[in-house]
Amino acid sequence: KKEFAVIGLGRFGSNVALTLEKNGHAVLGIDENPEVIQQMAPLITQAVGLDATNENALRSVDIGSFHTVVIAIGSDFENNLMTTVTCKNLSVPNIICKALTIRQEEILLRIGADRVIRPEHEAGVRLAESLLAPSMLEYFSLGPDTDYRLAEFEVPSCIACQSLAQSDIRNRYGISVLVIKRGRDVVMNPPPEAILQPNDILVVLGHDKEIESFAQLN
Amino acid sequence: KKEFAVIGLGRFGSNVALTLEKNGHAVLGIDENPEVIQQMAPLITQAVGLDATNENALRSVDIGSFHTVVIAIGSDFENNLMTTVTCKNLSVPNIICKALTIRQEEILLRIGADRVIRPEHEAGVRLAESLLAPSMLEYFSLGPDTDYRLAEFEVPSCIACQSLAQSDIRNRYGISVLVIKRGRDVVMNPPPEAILQPNDILVVLGHDKEIESFAQLN
Ligand SMILES: Nc1ncnc2c1ncn2[C@@H]1O[C@H](COP(=O)(O)OP(=O)(O)OP(=O)(O)O)[C@@H](O)[C@H]1O
Ligand SMILES: Nc1ncnc2c1ncn2[C@@H]1O[C@H](COP(=O)(O)OP(=O)(O)OP(=O)(O)O)[C@@H](O)[C@H]1O
Structure with missing residues (x-):
């Protein structure tokens, strides 16, 4: 065909x-x-x-x-x-x-x-969503039946230079850091001692509400 | 303001x-x-x-x-x-x-x-991209300076019912499975013995070309 x-x-x-x-x-x-x-x-x-x-x-x-x-x-x-x-x-x-x-x-x-x-219509909704959470660079939902989503952020300045453990992201926000991208390098499942540097890109997993709170950090 | x-x-x-x-x-x-x-x-x-x-x-x-x-x-x-x-x-x-x-x-x-x-313009490009890789449900790039991307797929039927290790996704496609979503449950960093079931949603990380090959599996 x-x-x-x-x-x-x-x-x-x-x-x-x-x-x-x-x-x-x-x-x-x-x-x-x-x-x-x-x-x-x-x-x-x-x-x-x-x-x-x-x-x-x-x-x-x-x-x-x-x-x-x-x-x-x-x-x-x-x-x-x-x-x-x-x-x-x-x-x-x-x-x-x-x-x-x-x-x-x-x-x-x-x-x-x-x-x-x-x-x-879709472009208008998409623009509004990016205005509502400008620090969230990208995201997608894990499905229509769940409120889990994956999202991409630049490291917020208030946690830059801390380790993942020190930043306590999981306890404070309920979200998990799956990937840290630094320049051209990509670290999957970063260990607790990994240091978050300014300009690092984080990929996180969490519920919509948790991710929205984390998005307010910047 | x-x-x-x-x-x-x-x-x-x-x-x-x-x-x-x-x-x-x-x-x-x-x-x-x-x-x-x-x-x-x-x-x-x-x-x-x-x-x-x-x-x-x-x-x-x-x-x-x-x-x-x-x-x-x-x-x-x-x-x-x-x-x-x-x-x-x-x-x-x-x-x-x-x-x-x-x-x-x-x-x-x-x-x-x-x-x-x-x-x-953007809607036209986005529609064309979804027509080119219909099995790739969602994705985002990790940045303009990299060809790494995160993508979401339904488990391809040819690897459903195998374990992650048996499916050998990392060796065959060069991509890593970061998350398996099954119904309402979400497993991060799934172990090699995790069984992939039909209707599972996978979140994978890889280079654009590797992800595009994996997308052809369906
Ligand atoms: N100078 C102006 N001041 C205020 N409003 C204006 C002006 N010019 C156009 N508009 C309004 O902007 C709206 C959108 O304009 P227009 O129809 O040109 O854009 P469009 O891009 O075709 O719209 P759509 O978003 O529906 O695709 C209209 O409701 C129109 O009345
Ligand atoms: N019956 C038809 N058969 C073939 N082409 C048609 C027909 N009706 C409209 N078109 C063509 O479809 C194109 C787009 O139409 P139209 O301008 O109505 O849509 P639009 O939604 O405003 O376009 P855009 O995608 O630029 O926003 C035009 O180039 C027009 O010539």
């Missing part, structure tokens, strides 16, 4: 297509705007101008032969919907859509989208 | 504002569209209708007293630019702007933005 097609080469769609191409995958890009096709044609494997709400046009590029189709049409929800329904009818196994609102997301999931992305 | 103001309450800006409010912070929201202000007024601490390119209007809400101002105006770059320059002149310490293109980002950084976000 061919891999990826992207319908709608706006900022979101074109970046999906370009990133896939950069990583060695052939992408079919579709857009009804000939200027967009002209711009994208030198940059992706195949760029075709057609109206994706037209089932015959989608058949003509054998859209059903693609494993994953990304439908990146934002501003015209009816176009987005029509295109999604058509791809579903043509048996595309994995359909990923952009949506602008949660109501649109619900509708798209109900009519056959496998996954829906709301770029502006 | 007051904390947060958001100028431009479109999808990106409104979600920044709402997430900050949900986490207990008072937000000043500014938008020139009275319908937007009417919608947002019940949801945030203060919603003011004004044209943010007007320096006197921004002075009237004491914008310089805010530590962080998010300028979430996308489609009119001149408005975005004017507002950014005005906030800079009024001594806002931390200015974060939305941009549509990398050229806009460069300009905004040069005229005083501390950070620039391109939501559609």
Whole structure:
């Protein structure tokens, strides 16, 4: 099976297509705007101008032969919907859509989208979270059924130059230091006598609330 | 100092504002569209209708007293630019702007933005990366100066029911298993005899290339 097609080469769609191409995958890009096709044609494997709400046009590029189709049409929800329904009818196994609102997301999931992305909404939430805990450089949750997370911090200045044991992080915050990165070196399961130096990067494991308190240290 | 103001309450800006409010912070929201202000007024601490390119209007809400101002105006770059320059002149310490293109980002950084976000671009790259390694549930890099990363995977079926030692992950892939999560339980630094069960979540540390090979296992 061919891999990826992207319908709608706006900022979101074109970046999906370009990133896939950069990583060695052939992408079919579709857009009804000939200027967009002209711009994208030198940059992706195949760029075709057609109206994706037209089932015959989608058949003509054998859209059903693609494993994953990304439908990146934002501003015209009816176009987005029509295109999604058509791809579903043509048996595309994995359909990923952009949506602008949660109501649109619900509708798209109900009519056959496998996954829906709301770029502006997600970026707004992500920015707010980084403003709320600016010392937490990165993190991810260990799952939807748990409040454990892994998080990355620069060593807070108030514990720099202490040993891990002296800093007493586990007792004071309930979190565990899994990794210390210093420059290019990485120490896993650092021993209690390991000295925390300024600019070290710590990777810690703990519950959301514990990690949030630790994040307030800076 | 007051904390947060958001100028431009479109999808990106409104979600920044709402997430900050949900986490207990008072937000000043500014938008020139009275319908937007009417919608947002019940949801945030203060919603003011004004044209943010007007320096006197921004002075009237004491914008310089805010530590962080998010300028979430996308489609009119001149408005975005004017507002950014005005906030800079009024001594806002931390200015974060939305941009549509990398050229806009460069300009905004040069005229005083501390950070620039391109939501559609970043979402497109992020989606493509998740399509390229669908078994890698989450990850983060340990820094811009290293290719070490932490990543989260569901146990690949071909090694489920083996012990960590039998699976020989470290020798075969060069990556280290830091955490095994099973249901609600979390085991740090699992011993070699730990059995990997289907549905376990693994957190591993390794170089980008090693993690990418491990990601192909599913
Ligand atoms: N029926 C259609 N068939 C093919 N392409 C379409 C169709 N409708 C819209 N497009 C294309 O999809 C692209 C993105 O559409 P639109 O501008 O509506 O979305 P957007 O969400 O605002 O984009 P961005 O990703 O830049 O935020 C445009 O280049 C447009 O030409
Ligand atoms: N000069 C200005 N002063 C105050 N508000 C403004 C100004 N210019 C634009 N806005 C507001 O900013 C909001 C977002 O603007 P716009 O629609 O240009 O951005 P967008 O990037 O498309 O939004 P979204 O975040 O929904 O993707 C709108 O509600 C608009 O009224």
